[in-house]
Every structure is written in C-alpha cells, then in structure tokens.
Amino acid sequence: MARFPKPAEGSWTEHYPELGTAPVSYEDSIDPEIYELERKAIFKRAWLNVGRVEQLPRKGSYFTKEVVAAGTSIIVCRTTSGAVKAYHNVCRHRGNKLVWNDMPLEETSGVCRQFTCKYHAWRYDLDGRLTFVQQEGEFFDLDKDRYGLLPVHCDIWEGFIFVNFAVEPEQSLTEFLGPMITDLAGYPFDKMTSRFTYRSEVKANWKLYMDAFQEFYHAPVLHANQSPTAYSKAAAEAGFEAPHYRIDGPHRLVSTSGVRAWEMPDEMRKPIEDICQSGLFGPWAKPDLGEMPPGLNPAKCDPWGLDSFQLFPNFVMLFWGQGWYLTYHYWPTSFNTHTFESTLYFPQPRTPRERIGQELAAATFKEFGLQDANTLEATQSSLESRAVEEFLLCDQEILIRHLHHETAAWIDDYQRTTAGV
Incomplete structure (x- = not known):
C-alpha cells in the first residue's frame, strides 16, 4: 500500500487529503460479508x-x-x-x-x-x-x-x-513495517521480561476496540471517575489534545505528553499510589534503559507520556515514558466478536517494592482498559441497528479514519488482484 508523507506539526487530517473529512460509515464493522473479505484480503496476506x-x-x-x-x-x-x-x-x-x-x-x-x-x-x-x-x-x-x-x-x-x-508474501517483514516502525530498533525489549497478561472475549468488531485506543478525545470524559470531581470537570471542559500524529503506510502513531505523578497535588493521587510509588503511568522510579531509539517521542515532549504505534492490521506497541511498554492484539473471531489480548512488559524487579509497583501499574491499567471496553458492546448493537449510517470524526480521530480507510484499501486491492482468478 502507498505510504503517506510525514505531516508538518499542527492540524492533522488536512495533511492526509486521501482520507477526506466527510462523515464515515461503520458498515465494515457490522457486515458479515465484509468480515469474510477482511479474512482473505488482510489476515491471509499481512504480517x-x-x-x-x-x-x-x-x-x-x-x-x-x-x-x-x-x-x-x-x-x-x-x-x-x-x-x-x-x-x-x-x-x-x-x-x-x-x-x-x-x-x-x-x-x-x-x-x-x-x-x-x-x-x-x-x-x-x-x-x-x-x-x-x-x-x-x-x-x-x-x-x-x-x-x-x-x-x-x-x-x-x-x-x-x-x-x-x-x-x-508481497513484501518482506522489514518492508511491511516501514521506517516509522523500524526506527524503534534498539529499544531494550530483551530487558523487559517481567510480564502481566490479560485476555478477554469481546462482543464487538475488532476495529471498534482498536478505535477506542486510537484517540484521547475520550480520556477526560470516559475516565473521569479516576480523578477527583473538581479536576475531572475541569479536564472535561478543557479537553485533551495529543501533540503528534503520524501515518506511515498502513501503520499509525499517536504520541502524548505526560505527567509526573509524584509532583501532582496530594488530592490528585490515591493513597495506594503514594504507598507503592506507582500508578497508571507506571512505577515512579524510572529504570535506566540507556539511549532510546530515534522513533520514540517524536514531539520531544517533556514530560513525555506515551507513544502508541498501531501496526496494521491488529497489533499495537505502546511505549510509556516511565520506561516500560505494553502490547495489544485484536484477533477477530467473527464480524461482531474478537479476542483481545494485552501484555505489559517491565524490567525484572530487583526489590519487593519494585514488584509491587509493577503489579499496581498492571492493575490500574486493567481498570482503564475495562472502562474503554465497557462501551463496545453497546456501540456494536447500536451500529447493527443501522438507525444511523454516517458518523462524524474530529481532527483528533484521524487514526480511526485511517484504519477504516486502510481496511477498505486492502479489500479493494485483493478484489482487483483476484478478479481474473
């Protein structure tokens, strides 16, 4: 598939005119025939x-x-x-x-x-x-x-x-990954051997759950209960804007700024976070992992929160600024069901405190993940009603627009290639 140019900083969707700005259809998430085409066009052809x-x-x-x-x-x-x-x-x-x-x-x-x-x-x-x-x-x-x-x-x-x-295969693995992903080479993956894994059967199309993690427009609203009411209200009113989006071939990236949890006001932290010195963003004590690869933190945020690399079709690598990473897999099982897998990777803990800090980060992540998943079955059933057939996406939701655009492009390419067979 064609690679998109790297955009200048600023408004994002305008840099990718191929994606358009019109309302989108979610027919690809509710049509069994499209799912069968995805199986042949994507999951039997992509790495x-x-x-x-x-x-x-x-x-x-x-x-x-x-x-x-x-x-x-x-x-x-x-x-x-x-x-x-x-x-x-x-x-x-x-x-x-x-x-x-x-x-x-x-x-x-x-x-x-x-x-x-x-x-x-x-x-x-x-x-x-x-x-x-x-x-x-x-x-x-x-x-x-x-x-x-x-x-x-x-x-x-x-x-x-x-x-x-x-x-x-139409491309070697390296060609398929492309420069945005291969620029992550050198990250100390081999040092991240402390693992926590979650797996769930979800009654929704695989792309809908991917969409839930491809934007942070929802964060101040959906995750409001994780913060004191006054802060949540202010955050929801102010909204959140990620500083960097990028598309490279079939793959996508969103990068965000972060917070130093230990510098937040006391009322913003839970007592267990102070005790364990850990939370959603990971253990407060950042490990020394050496020089990071050039592909991380492209916006040069300080503090840096995370980079979420969405590898087409169904794999995500999410790097946290605090020195750990996690992966998501979305394995389709039908047009409206899939298996979701997530694995969190940390360096091997050297002390009981480090182990507890990792476990709290993993448990906190699971709570946020459940909140993101909680909307999915309702979304799936509403879409299947076909009462509404077009949906608006804002500039921050460019990666959602791209995933569905890329899915359609792979299907179109498959149908053209096999038309004479």
Whole structure:
C-alpha cells in the first residue's frame, strides 16, 4: 500500500487529503460479508505478530496460536539449530490437529523433542520433517520426505515473531513495517521480561476496540471517575489534545505528553499510589534503559507520556515514558466478536517494592482498559441497528479514519488482484 508523507506539526487530517473529512460509515464493522473479505484480503496476506522470542527460551520450546481470522492453527517452535519456525498445526495423515492438550481449541505451550499426533502416532521433528509412521509398510508408495509439516512464512524483528499466510508474501517483514516502525530498533525489549497478561472475549468488531485506543478525545470524559470531581470537570471542559500524529503506510502513531505523578497535588493521587510509588503511568522510579531509539517521542515532549504505534492490521506497541511498554492484539473471531489480548512488559524487579509497583501499574491499567471496553458492546448493537449510517470524526480521530480507510484499501486491492482468478 502507498505510504503517506510525514505531516508538518499542527492540524492533522488536512495533511492526509486521501482520507477526506466527510462523515464515515461503520458498515465494515457490522457486515458479515465484509468480515469474510477482511479474512482473505488482510489476515491471509499481512504480517501478523504472534508472540516474542522469550516465549521460546530453549531448543524444543513451542507454543500454538489459534488464528481464527485466517482459519488455521499454527505451531511456533525453536528448532535444534536455534532457529524459530512456524507450521500449520495439522497432521499430514488424516488432518488431526497435531499439538493440543485437553481442549483442542485452546492454545498451549511446552518443550519437546518432536511432535506426536494423538490419533495414530505419526511423528515430526522440530524442523517439520516426518520421522515416523505407525505401520509404515501398510501405506502405498509413501515418501516421508514429501509429507512434512506445512510451513508458514515466519520472520523476526527485534524479538517479535511475525507470520504471513500468503503463498508468497508481497513484501518482506522489514518492508511491511516501514521506517516509522523500524526506527524503534534498539529499544531494550530483551530487558523487559517481567510480564502481566490479560485476555478477554469481546462482543464487538475488532476495529471498534482498536478505535477506542486510537484517540484521547475520550480520556477526560470516559475516565473521569479516576480523578477527583473538581479536576475531572475541569479536564472535561478543557479537553485533551495529543501533540503528534503520524501515518506511515498502513501503520499509525499517536504520541502524548505526560505527567509526573509524584509532583501532582496530594488530592490528585490515591493513597495506594503514594504507598507503592506507582500508578497508571507506571512505577515512579524510572529504570535506566540507556539511549532510546530515534522513533520514540517524536514531539520531544517533556514530560513525555506515551507513544502508541498501531501496526496494521491488529497489533499495537505502546511505549510509556516511565520506561516500560505494553502490547495489544485484536484477533477477530467473527464480524461482531474478537479476542483481545494485552501484555505489559517491565524490567525484572530487583526489590519487593519494585514488584509491587509493577503489579499496581498492571492493575490500574486493567481498570482503564475495562472502562474503554465497557462501551463496545453497546456501540456494536447500536451500529447493527443501522438507525444511523454516517458518523462524524474530529481532527483528533484521524487514526480511526485511517484504519477504516486502510481496511477498505486492502479489500479493494485483493478484489482487483483476484478478479481474473
């Protein structure tokens, strides 16, 4: 897809005339036929993040991932040579799911020397080769070299594992990510090994939840109960404006200023925050992570709050100025349901106080995330009524406009490409 130029500072939507300023339709969030097109045009063609290398700490480590939107399950493993590979989670004998525990639709992980099918005990090594067939002599002209596990395109950037289900990806992973994302190279992802993970099944289209985190216009209103009434009222009246937005190809960025919680008036903080010296923005004691990569804090805010990088189609990396980051994944399961996953990453705590500070930050984040999610099912049902079919977006909601524009562009490109097939 085409890349947009980096805009000058100031009003944002005007710098991207391709997006327009007219009211938008949310038909792409309520139409089952559009969802089916998204599955083919996007989730079977784009690079998708499925995890990090820390999930594969040793040779033989593996995990499975259910990618409903692509209609498949995959195995991601570290081979005996140390390489990371991905395969379709399908036995070549009768099509049984190869790796699963008690519940075949649930994801699993572990360590093994080989993968053995529960049905007829066919075995495959970590490089996907078929190594054993029960009663092999009863098969006709069996060439085990032809019946290894089907590979999935797999590549790694900065420890993030991506897969692509296309027969042949249209771009390499680096080309797909583009300069806005690759300028994050050098961030100390490998030092962020203290993890907190949340997962939820949401009865709303995947893009609606992405939209909830692509603007901060809502923050003073939706999150008002997190602050004293007088402050919340003043904040709602004043509003909030992020200092920087950027679009690069299919990906998006919003960057915000921040606050130094410990410098706020006492009545603005909760007692538990003073006790734990932590809160929404993370532990107050910022770790020394060395020089940050050039892609962070493009507006040079001081204090800097966060940068939210929205990687198309369904992956978000959100960096906090206090020295930690989190990720979001939005995995579609139907036109009006999806699985939401969030993982918070901190440096390993050195003291009990640091551990408690991380846990409070994780719990506080969860509360804010629940507030953002609380509107979604109501939004979905209202949209499905089709009582209103056009909706207004303000300048701050440019990233929302871009996500839906990009989704349509990928579908259009897919339909043109396959029109003669």
